[in-house]
Amino acid sequence: MIKILFNIAGTVALTLAVLGIFLPLLPTTPFLLLASACYVRGSERLHRWLMRNKLFGPYLVNLQNGAGIPLRAKIVAMIFLWTSLAISAWFVPYAWVRAFLLVPGVGVTIYLLRAKTLVRANGTVDQRPHPR
Numbered sequence: 001m002i003k004i005l006f007n008i009a010g011t012v013a014l015t016l017a018v019l020g021i022f023l024p025l026l027p028t029t030p031f032l033l034l035a036s037a038c039y040v041r042g043s044e045r046l047h048r049w050l051m052r053n054k055l056f057g058p059y060l061v062n063l064q065n066g067a068g069i070p071l072r073a074k075i076v077a078m079i080f081l082w083t084s085l086a087i088s089a090w091f092v093p094y095a096w097v098r099a100f101l102l103v104p105g106v107g108v109t110i111y112l113l114r115a116k117t118l119v120r121a122n123g124t125v126d127q128r129p130h131p132r
Helices: 002-022 028-042 044-052 057-064 071-091 095-114
Strands: none
Touching (some): 002 028, 028 057, 044 057, 071 095
16 A cells, blocks of 8 residues: 555656646756655656656666766756746736745756766766756
């Protein structure tokens, strides 16, 4: 029964991670890591699928082994982040909400700038796109 609960929690976390790709206030990386942790405890098959997933697998492997985030992924994430925050701020009628939108924007930007950038074996920066 506990394995079923881990699988459900992992699936919810994965769903939130996918939504986080498009929604600026929903972080993708923590939910991906949570999904991975839940699947490790709930289903070897689901965890293997997640780690081999074309979109999320390389990103998770690089995060979990400390290799870093590709430069292109950092740039794309910041472009999507600030574009969606700007659009959100445009439609929000309250100034205090617009100001509050800066909190995740600044937080994620600081995280991305401070996070290690993935470097290939030949010493060049990896440009392959991955989710933020």
